[in-house]
Amino acid sequence: MSYGLYDHRRRYRRRIWGRVGKAALVLAVLGGVAGFSYLVGVEQLKSREGSIQEELANMTAAKDKAERRAQQLQQIAQTQEIRANELEIRLQREVPSGELAKITELVARKLAEGVNPERMAFVIEQTSNPRSCARPDTKRFVLPTPIYRGSNTQVAFADGAIIVTGEGVPARNDGGSPEAWYDPTKPVKIRFTDANGKVDEVNGVLPLTHNLISSDKEVRLTVGAGARSFVEVTGEVCRFP
Template sequence: MTLSSYNPRDRYRDRAVKRFNKTIVLLILLGGSAAMGFMIGRENAVSQIESLKKDIETKETQMEELQNELTSVRADAQTATSRFELLRSQYEKDLPQAGPTREIFEMVRKQIEDGMAPERLAFVIRSARPPQNCSDPSSKRFVVRTPAYNGPSSIVSVGEGAVNVSGTGESAHGRGGQVEAWFDPTQKVTVTFKTADGKEETRNGVLPFQHSLIAAGREYRFNFAEGEKSFVKVTFDSCDYP
């Protein structure tokens, strides 16, 4: 009888060795793949970081340039504001916005626009002089006629008849809304000036106001203000002209 040399244990051991070897190979492949993936990922990350750094540096450079431009613009704006304020103060100093100087400037401008020669206008201004031989101020009053006033005419004569002054206005209203005979001092009144040679001019406005005119070789200056009920008080004087 012949005995076989086959040993089952060897067969199981060979199978175990093969499985172990396969496992080792698989682990090596997995490890290599992981290592390769890590290296590739690391290179990509490094590349992205470098790209981000460049972007940040570019943005910082642009931000610095914008900051410099903004600083320059602010400086230019401050300079322009300072120049504007200086020019405005000089303008207001040389040309007041209100008052007699402004009124005179506007009159001169209008005369030139209307065709008066600047040389002629300059001659007239240089020929002007302070008032001389003026009379003492005097005061009179007159009734302002209204639509509801039925009384006699009221006229003030000035300079021995050189100028006659009268006025009209709007009727006042009582508490109940009824129309009164006297004038409303809060509304405009119209004052009429008539000279001895027949010339006539008017002045319209809310009291008080002033007016002047030339008559009989003299300049008459008037100041009108509210007087007692129905009346306007006029204060006047006259000076040689020219």
């Protein structure tokens, strides 16, 4: 009897341990599957993260390229606007207007009527104004900036004896980017060069004034802000002394 009871207990323990072994095996398999799934998931997340970062980098590069192109187009448009203003000034300069247009028309008519050109030139040459100073003359030019250094950036007075030019601080748009034209609210540099090459520089916020002597002439110059990108220079040339 005791031997049968012992055998029964041993078989019971074997069944228990068999079940425990099977459960452990199942848990091991499930753990392996879970670990493998975790590793696969981690690799997929890393791959997805890498793709997202690459896509973000591409989008950022495309955005930067578009912004640079927009800025280039804006600068091109500004340059074209300045050139259009230069053509307008050239047209006004080369086509007589006002009193000069009337005198030009009168001279053309007299020549057509057969008046001797030399006699007409003599009469005009002998005509004088009793004033000691010539009538003030106003000219304008595009004030250069570090962004724009094109044409029409200087004017001359006293038969070319005095050259006026300078430099301004670029204006900024609402986004903070620099424009091609100068900011009239910021200090500017105005340079005056005489016939001997001597340069006088005046700094400050417009308007600015400067007097100088060139040969037998005294030149009084006033520089003020004009239309966008332009400064206007009024010069009065007087006899000296």
